[in-house]
Amino acid sequence: MARIKVDEHSSRKDIIVSKAASLFREKGYKATSMRELADAVGVEAASLYNHIHSKTEILHVICFNVANRFMSHMESIELENVSAIVKVEKLLRFHIKEMLHQYEEVYVSDREWKHLTDPYLSNFQNQRRTYRKRFAAIIEKGIAAGEIKSIDAPTAVLIMLHAVSGIESWHRSTAKISGKELEENMVTIMVDGLRK
Amino acid sequence: MARIKVDEHSSRKDIIVSKAASLFREKGYKATSMRELADAVGVEAASLYNHIHSKTEILHVICFNVANRFMSHMESIELENVSAIVKVEKLLRFHIKEMLHQYEEVYVSDREWKHLTDPYLSNFQNQRRTYRKRFAAIIEKGIAAGEIKSIDAPTAVLIMLHAVSGIESWHRSTAKISGKELEENMVTIMVDGLRK
DNA sequence: CTTTTCCGCTAACGACCGTTAGTTTTATAT
DNA sequence: ATATAAAACTAACGGTCGTTAGCGGAAAAG
Incomplete structure (x- = not known):
């Protein structure tokens, strides 16, 4: 025992939750059984239920941990007194760092949130939508200020967020450049792509 | 009957296969049951097996259809006699168009290939790896020729491929810009980001 | 040392899964 | 019109799933 x-x-x-994040990342939420999770934790499946209420609860803990981190970072960025393009760069760098260092959770939140159930599902979708709108609003300001090319802001947001999720491939690749180099490369390509 | x-x-x-692609995209491969698929097709679950061998077969048909399309497009691009940056732009535009018009299949191939089983899994992973290497090689040539910034080529590939997969959000969003506008915005941001 | 709380275990439940066997109906070819 | 082949049906299989009930031992509190 x-x-x-x-x-x-x-x-x-x-x-x-942490072991679950690792398994959900590797195999997907639906393809991970409670028995596998229990094995990874070193316990029988039924014993997990002394600590959690359901499989879904694990997923929603993961998703909201991540969502809350991003949301409160967004709030702090909005309050800063710097140009829009600098804000965009800071947001982008935060996303990259989160994906580098909290890989499993962030990735799971990104890819597996569909399996949340209401009311958490709607809640999560709302937060996500709100976050993207606020991101886009910053880009719009940058366009208005003449710092950023006149492009469609939601599209720019979409590109950045999804590009970052590609760091998954970097994690799994063998011949890696360093995390710092990766960050600089991504920022170079995308921020230069936006800059007027 | x-x-x-x-x-x-x-x-x-x-x-x-086409109905399956739609369901797999919406709910994921593992979360889609053969009974649901049968419903969508308008038939009993067992009847599906007069036409396919297994659930896995459906997935691998989808994945290899997509992979083969991209691979043969890559071959034709490599043979063209244009500059590297133009090749990159053409590849990018092809990815965008595929994601716009063959949405379900391309998305499923991108997100659900993990559920393939060997030998198809290894085969698919090899094709994927090869494709990305050849894409990166074109970028390397562009760097050598001074057309493209000196960035890490695999990272650039990763950004572009994943950014394109974000078109999923565009499909699901309500207030859409047109497909053509989306394409131009994406190309503007990313190709400009690469150009020296 | 005793009591209480926590946390593990085994066993099992009902639901759903992908798939097969065998049969009947529908369409096609003679 | 009849024979053949294609494609639907019903029924059920063994397996896995998430989860619960109930029990016993280990740690914490007194």
Whole structure:
């Protein structure tokens, strides 16, 4: 009867969620069974339910952790007193860093949110939509200020967000450039692509 | 006993595959059951097996249809006698158009290939890797020729391919710009981002 | 040391999954 | 009109799924 090991910064639930994120990333939410998750945690499937209510709950913890991080970062950026193009660059860099260092959770939130169930699903979709609108609004300001090319702002947002999710391929590739280099390359291509 | 309707250009199998692509795109491969697919086709689940061998077969038909289209397009681009940056732009435009007009299949091939089983899985991964290498090689030539900024070519490929897959959001959004406008915006941002 | 709380276990449930066997109906060819 | 082939049906298989009930041992609190 080997208990789930805990340190003082993470509860047993945290550990389950974290292992789940790793499996969901690797195989997808639907293709990951509670029995597999239990194996990864080192426990029987039924024991998981002492710490979580359902499989869905795990997914929604992951998704909202990520969404909240991005949302509160957006708020802090909006308050900064810098030009629009600098804000865009900062947002982009934040996305890249999150994808580099909180890979599993961010990736799962991005790809598996469809399997959330209401009311969490609608809630998540709303947050997502709101986030993108606020991102686009910053780009619009940059266009109005003549810093950014006159392009369709929602399209620019879409390009940046999805390009970042491609870091998944980088993680899985063997001959990697460093994370820092990756960041600089991405920023160079995309921010230059926007700049007037 | 209502038969699957066929016209002279598509077999019953084609129709099943096409409906499957639509469902796989909407809900994911694992989350789509053969009974749901049968419903969509207007038939009982067991009847599907008069036309296909397995659920996996449907996925691999979708994935290889798409992969082969991209691969043979790559071949024709490589033979053209134009500058590297023009080749890159043409490849990008092809990806955008495919994503606009063969949305369901291309999206499924992109997101659900993980659920292929060997030998198809390895085969698909190889094709994918090869395709990206050849794409990167074109960019490298552009860098050597001084047409393209000196950036990491695999990263540039990754950005473009993933940015294109963001067209999914465009499809689902309500207030759309036209497909043509979307294409021009994407090309503007990304090709300008690469150009020296 | 005793009590209580936490957390693991085994066993099993009903639901759904992909798929097969065998039969009947519909369309096609003679 | 009849024979053949194509494609639908019903029924059911073994397996896996998420989850619950109930029980026993280990850790924490007194």
